[in-house]
Amino acid sequence: MTSTAQGRAKLLLWVSPAFISSNYILAKAASGEIAPHLMALIRWSVALCLMGAFSWRQLGQLMRLPAREYLHVLVLGGLGMWICGAFVYEAAFSTSSTNIALIYAVTPVAIAAVNSGASGGTVLPRHWVGMLLALFGVLFVISKGHLGNLSATRLVVGDVWVVVAATAWVAYTLLTQRWPSALDTSTRLCAVTCAGVLILLPCTVIEALHAGQVLLTRRGLLLAAVAGVIPGFVAYKSYAFLIQKLGPAQAGLVMYLSPVYAAAIAWVLLGEAPSWFHFAGAAMILPSIYLVTSQNTRSTEAGR
Template sequence: MSLELPAVRPQRISSRGRGTALILVSSVCFGSSGTIAKPAMLAGFSPEQVAAARIGLAAVVLVVAAALFRPRLLRVRRAEWPVVLGYGMLGVAGVQLCYFVAVGRLPVGIAILLEFTSPVLIALWTRFVRGVRLSRVMWLGIGLAMLGLALVAEVWEGLSLDAVGLLAGLGGALCSAAYFLLGEHGAATRDPLGLVLWGMVVGAVVVCAVSPPWRLSGLDAVTDFGPWHPPVWLLLVAVALLSTMFAYGLGTSALRYLPAAVASVLGLLEPVIATASAWALLGEALSWVQLAGAVVLLGGAALVQYVHSRQSGQAQPAVGQESPASAP
């Protein structure tokens, strides 16, 4: 699979604010998925069924919308298929399935922490594969973000390790890193919405093979969601549109303006949103340690963004000149 990127990507330099806003809103959308989907699981749906419903429905909506309003998004050049397939299988289906296996065998906090080690993997890729030297302050910001994540996840609660669960959690981290790296490459060579569309189609095929959607039943069952009592099907529609279609679309679009190493750290806002929304709508406890962890995590993410902004401002590449950050 070729990951050769175009030499010039000036959008990053001129639209850092736009990229940051996109990835932060995407993280909010992603972070809401657990809170929206959990009532459906409490009503008897398995995590795999919820994943199949959210990805499958998002794929159908995107294909229909593109066919009606932007047919060019449905076209994929032969050279683009490796990235599209990798994005769909790893960044869409792989992240979901690995996380669900990890949650089934490990405490939720450990599973979340393992998946969200992806910024470290991306930083290592950037340093040793792309050959881009990261400053000590950047590494400090990544370290603070990971420490804050560990506090938010309260990884010491019910600590127990299972070999299969551990491998699944690390697999989720690799798939999450692939989502950012392949998304960064795909967004540079084609419309990000086209990449998300076909990524959803590929992901839907993979996930639905594991959990066929025709086995779904009880969609009209009423469940509790904060002060409301919606049917399960409405929650599945919400998680498909808000937490899947919009989340992936905004997140992948952000990679036109931010490198994967920065976007992945800013994406750590997701577990903070997940914890806060579960506290607000589902009544799940939120400890002072988790609040402190959220502050540390956000501080680390802000530090990474600050360093990136300074480096970008000092080293803006001229048009036609290759930037080290755009290397594969």
């Protein structure tokens, strides 16, 4: 990877969490305005249209893929767009955005651990220090500066939905890199999103039949469209680029910054000013990004 591409990827590592964290706020705002699977379907349909506008010239490659890659695309679509999409919106009915952020904050550690074990690689001590420091910073923010508050958190049905979604996010991140593809990054993401939409279609119908109605308001439709543009198209395009350029362990770090960014977004949109613990948590989280993304000089040279 060229130094320019690496620099662009590391810069994007700081920006992507803003796109991803917006989904937590949208999920909570859309609760009661639109059915979870319907929101996910609209979100990814909008994102698919945007992706297709950039990748339609390369879509002919899909006709020449081996059968195994079609299965890979389908699995990734189920993990990334169905489970990571609809399940989070389902969770928002009974849990808080804080709980969602807390559970998702564990995913970078899981990604790094699984990736290291599966590849037989070595995670350097400074990488572990960085990940633990970042996790501690996230917990500090979520507990409002009092870590003892975390013990009072009760597991509700919504938290279970988020645990499943977070597990799917780990799998999606690792498999995206581990499964080789004949497609370029943009075209592959477009194909995966299309698979996700196809999976969401029957799920949305079943959801409506089970509820006996289609839950959808104008506000819900608007929120779903926004979700398609920002935490859908923009966030996943950025994340796919990060996985390709930095690897799954480093790309997964965007989940650490998401709670901090979510607080900033809430400040701008909802008028909720950050407190001292937000700044203290950020002071722990931000340096950790450098610790984990910094590479050993010798290993970097050897890889060129």
